[in-house]
Amino acid sequence: MPELAEVDYFRKQWNSGLGLRISRVTTHPWTRVYRDCDPVDLVASLAGNRLVHSETHGKQMLFRTDRSGWLGIHLGMTGSLSWTTQVDFDDGYAHLVLQTSDGWLIFEDLRQFGRVLFEVNSEPPSWWSNLPPEIMDVEFSFDYFQTLLRRRLGAQLKPMLLMQDLFPGIGNWMADEILWCARLAPSRRVRSLHLAEVRTLHQKIHWVAKRSLEIVGDDWGEFPDAWLFKHRWKDGGNCPKTGKPLKRERIGGRTTCWSPSWQQ
DNA sequence: ATGCATGTTACATG
């Protein structure tokens, strides 16, 4: 489910628990989400702490504790974060639950493609400090964008936009939305782009990311009908620009939705 | 039943 804007939405779902003492930590310790950290150590280290700060970087989330704990959560394909005050919440897929005085912070993930990272240190862990510039950052300039493309001349646009070390936070639907906005066919190779097309692509990457964050916002807002997003999910959708049928095909191993007469 | 799902990555290939 989650790409950049949705990840930031889920991060904010845990705001209600910031500053509260964690009285109890429970995990499903055998699951795949703990492939890169020790859940026993996590439970022991986190109990008694307070989450004091949260931020996102692309699809990665970070929660810091008042005792130098760094909790990283990636939502994978089906992960979500929630806050509940109901004692009898369904914890069937809850891999991590932090109990506080006022309620429970929950990380669920049905398919377990998500992951939990944790360490205690005064310095940020390498998985947080060694991250590329974000799309919305001033560092993500047109010059920087061009240097990224120069090393990916043979790549198709769609799979390239999904590379997280280049474009943190872009996922399958955002990549399609960006290419649709830029009027570029997803199978185009980077080396075929003219300068004007590279400029448009850079602008649309920024624009789609910014608008997505605004639209999803704090309340999981609806995307406008004028977006590809509202028409892409199943066969039979029509392009909001041309009214013609959208095409769905596999490009770079992922289902890609695009509008052939609109995108070249 | 068969194929597919808004993600990442180890591995294979050139």
Added chain:
DNA sequence: ACATGTAACATGCA
């Protein structure tokens, strides 16, 4: 070493 493509991961749903 680098760029690119593919399979695999776990689970439920159409």
